[in-house]
Amino acid sequence: MPHHQLDQWQHDHVFGQNHKRSGEMRALIVVGLTVAMMFWEILAGVVYGSMALLADGLHMGSHAVALGIAAFAYVYARKNAGNARFSFGTGKVNALGGFTGAVLLAGFAVYIAIESIGRFIDPVIISFNAAIFVAVIGLVVNGVSAWLLGGGDHDHGHSHDHHHHGHHDHNRRAAYFHVLADALTSVLAIVALLAGKYAGWNWLDPFMGLVGAALITRWSWCLLKETSTVLLDQQHHDMGESVKRAVENDDARVSDLHVWAIGPSIYAAIVSIVSHQPESPTVYKQRIQARCPSLVHVTVEPLQCD
Numbered sequence: 012m013p014h015h016q017l018d019q020w021q022h023d024h025v026f027g028q029n030h031k032r033s034g035e036m037r038a039l040i041v042v043g044l045t046v047a048m049m050f051w052e053i054l055a056g057v058v059y060g061s062m063a064l065l066a067d068g069l070h071m072g073s074h075a076v077a078l079g080i081a082a083f084a085y086v087y088a089r090k091n092a093g094n095a096r097f098s099f100g101t102g103k104v105n106a107l108g109g110f111t112g113a114v115l116l117a118g119f120a121v122y123i124a125i126e127s128i129g130r131f132i133d134p135v136i137i138s139f140n141a142a143i144f145v146a147v148i149g150l151v152v153n154g155v156s157a158w159l160l161g162g163g164d165h166d167h168g169h170s171h172d173h174h175h176h177g178h179h180d181h182n183r184r185a186a187y188f189h190v191l192a193d194a195l196t197s198v199l200a201i202v203a204l205l206a207g208k209y210a211g212w213n214w215l216d217p218f219m220g221l222v223g224a225a226l227i228t229r230w231s232w233c234l235l236k237e238t239s240t241v242l243l244d245q246q247h248h249d250m251g252e253s254v255k256r257a258v259e260n261d262d263a264r265v266s267d268l269h270v271w272a273i274g275p276s277i278y279a280a281i282v283s284i285v286s287h288q289p290e291s292p293t294v295y296k297q298r299i300q301a302r303c304p305s306l307v308h309v310t311v312e313p314l315q316c317d
Contacts, residue, residue: 038082038186041156045075045190048152055145059138065126068149077112081186084108102274106241109234112185116192116231120224123196127220137216139208146200153194160187184237188230196223244271247278250303254280257302258295262286266314270306279308289313 049072056065088104160183199219206212239245247270255265267283280303284295292311299309 037159038078038085038183041159041186041190042075042078042082044152044156045078045193048149049075052145052149055142059142059145060135077115077189078186080111080115081108081183102272102277103241105275106238106272109185110238110242112189113231113234113238116189116227116234120227120231123220123227124224127217127224130217130220131214134213134217137204137207137213139204143201143204143208146197146204150194150197150201153190153197156190157187157194160190185234188234192223192227192230195226199223241272247271250278250280250306253303254282254299254306257298258282258284262288263290267312273308276305277307278303278305279310280306281310281312283312283314285314285316287316289315 049068052068053065053072054068056068084104084107088101091101091104199222200216203212203216203219206215251268251270254268254270259265263284263286265282266285267281269281270278271280273279280299282295282299290313292313295311295313296309299311300306
């Protein structure tokens with residue numbers, strides 16, 4: 012058969028990954044805001060002697076790197092969406108960016124905890140008024156960044172079956188957690204500085220550093236679990252049950268089934284169906300995708316039972 016006659020049976024593996032996502036521009040804007048605030052807070056933390064403020068600034072530094080990774084992941088996935096080297100497109104670049112961000116979150120949570128313990132052992136004099144002012148500005152910047160990344164509009168072009176809940180842009184989720192963690196450390200810094208100024212509780216400054224580190228570690232762990240399931244092709248059981256309901260009847264049974272994520276809210280499936288009178292793969296595929304529209308790549312293997 013000539014190659015040009017195969018065209019009607021062939022398709023690309025872009026699956027909408029070549030479209031600019033709403034998170035891409037938002038991530039770039041937030042990177043700029045974060046870098047500017049990072050330099051200010053680190054300088055202020057050193058000058059004014061506040062561990063909570065210094066931790067917040069260093070934390071923002073880690074997030075500037077993480078948000079840069081998020082922005083790069085968006086651009087890379089879009090630019091390479093049609094690259095034939097990627098079997099199912101570049102959808103997993105999104106999860107890889109989120110996983111990397113989660114690792115950075117965990118690393119800087121450890122760093123903040125170590126620095127806070129050091130301040131318990133060797134406290135320093137804090138310039139409360141100036142440090143509080145910088146922390147408040149930091150909170151405002153973090154609040155704006157969280158609002159930008161946590162906006163309610165979803166990326167278009169991907170369908171959702173009734174078993175899929177929410178939009179899983181792990182890259183944007185990682186970036187959102189980073190700025191949310193920044194906002195948290197800003198709040199803790201403000202509380203610690205106010206308590207130190209008005210109640211003389213200087214010990215609260217490094218203590219809030221430890222509290223922030225613990226909460227950030229929890230966020231990091233949740234994000235690591237989420238993204239690793241995508242990167243390791245974990246089976247999607249709910250959608251697998253939908254596939255079975257779409258094709259199984261008194262005669263046909265699913266003998267082998269693999270359903271996994273290949274990008275944000277898009278999935279692939281390989282299905283083996285045993286039947287005394289199997290129908291064509293096209294018929295089974297149409298039934299499956301009618302029930303599960305987010306299955307963008309389905310391979311069906313009908314097997315005849317003797």
